[in-house]
Amino acid sequence: MKLQLNIQPLESWINVKNQPLLISGPCSAETEDQLLSTAHLLAATGKVSVLRAGIWKPRTRPGEFEGIGSIGLEWLKRAKAETGLPTAVEVANAKHVQEALAAGVDILWIGARSTVNPFTVQEIADALQGVDIPVLVKNPVNPDLQLWVGALERINKAGITKLGAIHRGFSSFEKSAFRNEPMWELAIQLKTLCPELPIINDPSHICGNRELIPYISQKALDLDMQGLMIESHLDPSIAWTDAKQQVTPAALAEMVSKFTLRQAESKNEEFADKLADLRKDIDKIDDLVLQKLAERMSITQKIGEFKRDNKVTILQVNRWDEIMSKRTAFAKALKLDVNFTEKFLELVHGESIRRQTEIMNAGKVDAGIAAEAHADVK
Numbered sequence: 001m002k003l004q005l006n007i008q009p010l011e012s013w014i015n016v017k018n019q020p021l022l023i024s025g026p027c028s029a030e031t032e033d034q035l036l037s038t039a040h041l042l043a044a045t046g047k048v049s050v051l052r053a054g055i056w057k058p059r060t061r062p063g064e065f066e067g068i069g070s071i072g073l074e075w076l077k078r079a080k081a082e083t084g085l086p087t088a089v090e091v092a093n094a095k096h097v098q099e100a101l102a103a104g105v106d107i108l109w110i111g112a113r114s115t116v117n118p119f120t121v122q123e124i125a126d127a128l129q130g131v132d133i134p135v136l137v138k139n140p141v142n143p144d145l146q147l148w149v150g151a152l153e154r155i156n157k158a159g160i161t162k163l164g165a166i167h168r169g170f171s172s173f174e175k176s177a178f179r180n181e182p183m184w185e186l187a188i189q190l191k192t193l194c195p196e197l198p199i200i201n202d203p204s205h206i207c208g209n210r211e212l213i214p215y216i217s218q219k220a221l222d223l224d225m226q227g228l229m230i231e232s233h234l235d236p237s238i239a240w241t242d243a244k245q246q247v248t249p250a251a252l253a254e255m256v257s258k259f260t261l262r263q264a265e266s267k268n269e270e271f272a273d274k275l276a277d278l279r280k281d282i283d284k285i286d287d288l289v290l291q292k293l294a295e296r297m298s299i300t301q302k303i304g305e306f307k308r309d310n311k312v313t314i315l316q317v318n319r320w321d322e323i324m325s326k327r328t329a330f331a332k333a334l335k336l337d338v339n340f341t342e343k344f345l346e347l348v349h350g351e352s353i354r355r356q357t358e359i360m361n362a363g364k365v366d367a368g369i370a371a372e373a374h375a376d377v378k
């Protein structure tokens, strides 16, 4: 099912100075001097299209710096007047919206901690009724596509047609190199649901450290995202918030100059023909893979019947262990990624177990079997 949003193309509401679209500025506005100096340095790079700054900061624990508040809006106004850069701030309630609008802020964004809460998003949407301003909606903290979509719909229903999404990664229980797991598949799913919705990547919050930002930025551009929001500070080492993930304007300019820009499609006929041929090969292979999977499943079903008649359990850990170690060794020899192979085999094993459960317990646990089959299909 497609997502029906009434939106205008991003180029009609942001004057993109240079590809890729770059929104940058400090995590938090700290002092007038810090904000203005950073803004001037960013403007001088010629690569930044929008100046961002956090005015109200949602902090995990009380007692941390919670943003400079309304006075920062005055500094942003001055930064805009002096540099010509349009400005963007995060809003988390109706009061923020009213103050930002009164201060002439050009773009608003809704943070990940607000997107999770439909009450908050609705309050912001209500405050935006009848206002013509671009709004960017960050993904919710948790990997829930429907929450992200719901927030976009609420804002769109309030009449906001200059609408975009920001992909900032998701909280995860597992420790990884990232502050927030990219879980690219969710951004891809959103893009598939609504291809015309601009998605901007926020590598600063995905990475949590500056070192990984170039890698994530390039990947976002290669996934056809429309732009990047990267935090910058004239001296990140003394930043009041998120010091590790901010970059200097000079480092930002250098990083951006190294990105490879690719277009979504090529008009070159030779390219189109070759791509079509290769895709035909893929189509054939995908059909074969599915046929073979179906064959495999029918054998596991036979095994299920056989086990049922002999009162043997479905799970056979030794056999499963043997499959895993043999197949991953084979996959390695085929230069397949081991992690990918394990995940694939686990999926196949899970389905094989579900099918055998169906056979062994026919008529007894239908609801559970059906629920498992549809667990990931929302």
Ligand SMILES: C=C(O[C@@H]1C=C(C(=O)O)C=C[C@H]1O)C(=O)O
Pocket: 300, 303, 314, 315, 316, 317, 319, 320, 323, 348, 349, 352, 353
């Ligand atoms: C099919 C079987 O049942 C289960 C499923 C397996 C599979 O799909 O390969 C392997 C081991 C068992 O946990 C089996 O016992 O062989």
